[in-house]
Amino acid sequence: ELDGACYELTDEPLQFWSAQSECETRGGNLASWASNPQIHKELLAFGIKSGYTSNAWIGAQFNTDLGTSVWLDGSMLEIPYTRLNSVTACAATYKKIIAGFKCKNMYRAWCKI
Numbered sequence: 001e002l003d004g005a006c007y008e009l010t011d012e013p014l015q016f017w018s019a020q021s022e023c024e025t026r027g028g029n030l031a032s033w034a035s036n037p038q039i040h041k042e043l044l045a046f047g048i049k050s051g052y053t054s055n056a057w058i059g060a061q062f063n064t065d066l067g068t069s070v071w072l073d074g075s076m077l078e079i080p081y082t083r084l085n086s087v088t089a090c091a092a093t094y095k096k097i098i099a100g101f102k103c104k105n106m107y108r109a110w111c112k113i
Contacts, residue, residue, distance in 0.1 A: 006113040007031055007043060009052060016090040019057045019109035020072070030059030031110035032071040043110055044093060055101065057109035060084070060091035062100065069100075 010022055020030050033039035047056065059072040062084035069077040069084040069091070077084070077091070077098075084091055088100030092107055101107075 007039075007046070008111045008113060009047065009050070009056060010109045010111065013106035013108055014057075015106060016057055016061075016103040019107070020059070023059075023109065023111035023113075026111050026113055028111045028113035030057055030072060031112040032059040032073060032075075033112075044096060047093075052108070055092040055094050055105075055107045057090065057092050057107050058098065059112070060098070061103075062086060062089040064089075 005028075008026065008028075010019060014022060023029050031039075031043065060069060060077045061072065062068070063070045064086055071077055084100035088102060090101055090103040090105075091098050092101050092105075093110070094101075
């Protein structure tokens with residue numbers, strides 16, 4: 001449990017919106033942490049301890065209407081090194097940063113329950 005919520009890593013790789021649906025079936029959403037950026041570091045550390053060091057979807061995307069990156073709840077994504085744009089519009093953890101990838105890519109996902 002981090003910041004009052006539980007975080008789970010999905011078992012199977014999924015496309016971004018399928019990952020969001022999987023998180024919803026678990027009673028949550030793709031992970032977000034607008035109010036506490038420290039959670040990003042904690043999730044990376046947990047993934048490494050668990051032996052998972054590959055990309056994992058999180059709940060952020062590039063909003064073409066606003067021309068900026070946002071969490072799925074609509075709050076602004078204010079994390080350095082985020083590279084989201086209209087081509088690589090969906091966010092995933094990538095090594096120690098958050099980066100943009102094509103939404104059709106298949107990754108496991110962090111769910112916030």
